[in-house]
Amino acid sequence: xxxxxxxxxxxxxxxxxxxxxxxxxxxxxxxxxxxxxxxxxxxxxxxxxxxxxxxxxxxxxxxxxxxxxxxxxxxxxxxxxxxxxxxxxxx
Amino acid sequence: xxxxxxxxxxxxxxxxxxxxxxxxxxxxxxxxxxxxxxxxxxxxxxxxxxxxxxxxxxxxxxxxxxxxxxxxxxxxxxxxxxxxxxxxxxxxxxxxxxxxxxxxxxxxxxxxxxxxxxxxxxxxxxxxxxxxxxxxxxxxxxxxxxxxxxxxxxxxxxxxxxxxxxxxxxxxxxxxxxxxxxxxxxxxxxxxxxxxxxxxxxxxxxxxxxxxxxxxxxxxxxxxxxxxxxxxxxxxxxxxxxxxxxxxxxxxxxxxxxxxxxxxxxxxxxxxxxxxxxxxxxxxxxxxxxxxxxxxxxxxxxxxxxxxxxxxxxxxxxxxxxxxxxxxxxxxxxxxxxxxxxxxxxxxxxxxxxxxxxxxxxxxxxxxxxxxxxxxxxxxxxxxxxxxxxxxxxxxxxxxxxxxxxxxxxxxxxxxxxxxxxxxxxxxxxxxxxxxxxxxxxxxxxxxxxxxxxxxxxxxxxxxxxxxxxxxxxxxxxx
Numbered sequence: 001x002x003x004x005x006x007x008x009x010x011x012x013x014x015x016x017x018x019x020x021x022x023x024x025x026x027x028x029x030x031x032x033x034x035x036x037x038x039x040x041x042x043x044x045x046x047x048x049x050x051x052x053x054x055x056x057x058x059x060x061x062x063x064x065x066x067x068x069x070x071x072x073x074x075x076x077x078x079x080x081x082x083x084x085x086x087x088x089x090x091x
Numbered sequence: 092x093x094x095x096x097x098x099x100x101x102x103x104x105x106x107x108x109x110x111x112x113x114x115x116x117x118x119x120x121x122x123x124x125x126x127x128x129x130x131x132x133x134x135x136x137x138x139x140x141x142x143x144x145x146x147x148x149x150x151x152x153x154x155x156x157x158x159x160x161x162x163x164x165x166x167x168x169x170x171x172x173x174x175x176x177x178x179x180x181x182x183x184x185x186x187x188x189x190x191x192x193x194x195x196x197x198x199x200x201x202x203x204x205x206x207x208x209x210x211x212x213x214x215x216x217x218x219x220x221x222x223x224x225x226x227x228x229x230x231x232x233x234x235x236x237x238x239x240x241x242x243x244x245x246x247x248x249x250x251x252x253x254x255x256x257x258x259x260x261x262x263x264x265x266x267x268x269x270x271x272x273x274x275x276x277x278x279x280x281x282x283x284x285x286x287x288x289x290x291x292x293x294x295x296x297x298x299x300x301x302x303x304x305x306x307x308x309x310x311x312x313x314x315x316x317x318x319x320x321x322x323x324x325x326x327x328x329x330x331x332x333x334x335x336x337x338x339x340x341x342x343x344x345x346x347x348x349x350x351x352x353x354x355x356x357x358x359x360x361x362x363x364x365x366x367x368x369x370x371x372x373x374x375x376x377x378x379x380x381x382x383x384x385x386x387x388x389x390x391x392x393x394x395x396x397x398x399x400x401x402x403x404x405x406x407x408x409x410x411x412x413x414x415x416x417x418x419x420x421x422x423x424x425x426x427x428x429x430x431x432x433x434x435x436x437x438x439x440x441x442x443x444x445x446x447x448x449x450x451x452x453x454x455x456x457x458x459x460x461x462x463x464x465x466x467x468x469x470x471x472x473x474x475x476x477x478x479x480x481x482x483x484x485x486x487x488x489x490x491x492x493x494x495x496x497x498x499x500x501x502x503x504x505x506x507x508x509x510x511x512x513x514x515x516x517x518x519x520x521x522x523x524x525x526x527x528x529x530x531x532x533x534x535x536x537x538x539x540x541x542x543x544x545x546x547x548x549x550x551x552x553x554x555x556x557x558x559x560x561x562x563x564x565x566x567x568x569x570x
Binding site: 050051053054055056057058059060061062063064065066067068069070071074075078082083084085086087088089090 | 126127130132133134137140141142143144146147148150158159160161162163164183192211245246247248251252253254255256257258295387389390391392393394395409410412
C-alpha cells in the first residue's frame with residue numbers, strides 16, 4: 001500500500017517538520033528558541049553530567065576469551081554474504 | 092621549533108627564496124597486546140577465519156553493552172608512564188560517529204574529552220651525517236594517549252562493486268599516541284617511531300609489528316617560512332613500514348615546497364602513500380570536513396584510577412588499578428638498557444643502539460660474554476661485524492641463527508687462547524654458518540687451522556720456505 005500524499009501531509013503536520021514553506025521554518029526557529037531557554041540557567045562552576053551513571057563504578061573485566069566463534073549465527077542476519085564475509089555497497 | 096637533523100632549516104629550493112621549515116606531527120595507533128577485545132570477550136588474533144572472532148557486541152547487535160577490559164587499561168597506564176605522561180585519575184569515554192561498512196555501530200568508542208594520559212615526551216637518537224659515531228638526542232612531546240576501539244576490515248571488490256567486511260578486528264583495543272609537531276623530516280619521524288616501537292615491545296603493551304597492522308602511523312605535514320605562521324597541513328596515510336614512513340614524509344615535504352614555489356596552494360586533504368611509485372596521492376575524497384558529532388558514551392561511567400595515596404580501603408582488588416603499583420613494576424626501558432650495556436661492558440653507545448635494534452641480539456651478546464674469557468669490547472666486534480652481517484645477508488633473525496651463542500663462545504675461546512688466528516676464526520665461522528652441527532674445534536682440526544706454538548716447528552717451516560725460494564732470497568739479502 002503506497003504512502004498517499006494525504007498521509008504524508010498528515011505526518012508532516014504532526015511532526016511539525018514542513019520546511020517547504022516559510023511557516024515551517026518559522027516553526028522550527030520557534031522550537032529552537034524554546035529550547036534555548038536552557039541557557040538562562042547559570043551553570044558556572046557546575047560540572048556537566050554526561051550520564052546518571054557518573055557515580056557508579058566502572059566495572060573492569062578480566063582479560064579472558066569468553067565470546068566469539070559464532071560466525072554462522074552472525075551471518076544469519078546478513079541479507080547477502082560471500083563465503084564468510086558480510087557484503088556492503090562499495091566505497 | 093623545527094630544524095633538520097643537521098641543525099639547519101631545509102635550504103631554499105630556488106635561489107633567492109626564503110628557506111622552508113617543514114613541520115611533522117604523528118598520530119600513532121598501537122594495537123594493545125591482550126587476549127580479548129577492549130569492550131568484549133572475543134579473542135584478539137591476527138589472521139583467523141573471517142568473522143570468527145566476533146561477539147554480538149562487536150557486531151553491534153541491539154541489546155549489547157560495552158564492558159571494559161582491565162588489561163587494556165593497564166597497558167595504557169604502562170605506556171603513559173613510560174612516555175613520562177601525567178595519568179588522568181579520571182578519564183572519560185566518548186562516541187565518535189561516522190558511517191563506514193567496517194564500523195557496525197556507526198560510531199567508535201574513544202576518549203576525546205579527557206584521555207587516560209597527557210603531556211608526555213619521547214626521546215630518540217639520530218646519527219648525524221649517517222655516521223654512527225655521532226649521535227644526537229632529540230625529544231618529541233606526547234600530547235596524549237587515549238584508549239579506543241579498532242574497526243573491522245573492508246576488502247574492496249571493485250569488479251563486483253561491493254565491499255566484503257570482516258569484523259574480527261572490530262573492537263580490538265588501541266592506544267592512540269598523539270605526538271606534537273616537533274619533528275621536521277622523515278628521518279626524525281622514523282627514529283621516533285622506532286624508539287616508540289621498542290618501548291612498546293619492552294613493556295609488552297603492544298607487539299607493535301607494523302606489517303601486521305599492530306602499529307599504524309599517520310603523518311601530518313606542512314611547511315612554512317621562518318617567522319610566518321604554520322602552513323596548511325596534509326595528512327598522509329597508508330604507510331606500512333618505518334622505511335616508507337621516512338620516504339612518505341620527505342616526499343610530501345618536497346611536494347608541498349614545489350607546489351608553493353610554483354605559486355600553487357596546499358589543500359587540507361588526506362593523501363595516501365603509494366609505496367610502488369614512492370609518492371603521495373589524494374585519497375578518495377572525504378566530502379569536506381567530517382562532523383563526528385562527539386558525545387559522551389552514555390553506557391560507561393568515568394574510568395577512575397588510583398595511586399598508593401588514594402587507594403580505597405574496601406574495594407575488591409580486581410576492580411582497582413593502582414598507578415604506583417604499575418610504575419614500580421615497569422621493566423627497564425630501552426634507553427636504560429643501553430646505558431647499562433655501555434656501563435657494564437664498556438662498549439660504545441652506538442653499539443648499544445645496534446644491539447637493541449635487533450630482536451634478541453643484546454641477549455645473544457650477553458650470553459657469549461658470560462661464556463668466554465674474551466673481553467666484551469672484542470666480542471662486540473664479532474657480534475656486530477660478523478654475526479650480524481651474516482644474519483642480514485641471509486635475512487635471518489637472531490632466533491634463527493645457525494650459530495648459537497654457545498658455539499660462538501667456543502670459537503672465541505679458541506681465538507682468545509691463541510689456538511687459532513683471527514683469520515682462521517673467520518674461516519671457521521664461515522663453516523659454522525652452514526649449520527652442519529660441527530663444533531669449532533672439529534672444524535679447526537678438519538681444516539688444520541691450529542696455530543703452531545712450537546718454536547722449532549716454526550723455524551723448520553720458515554727454513555723450508557726460504558730454501559724453496561732461493562732466487563728471491565739472494566735478491567733480498569743485499570737489500
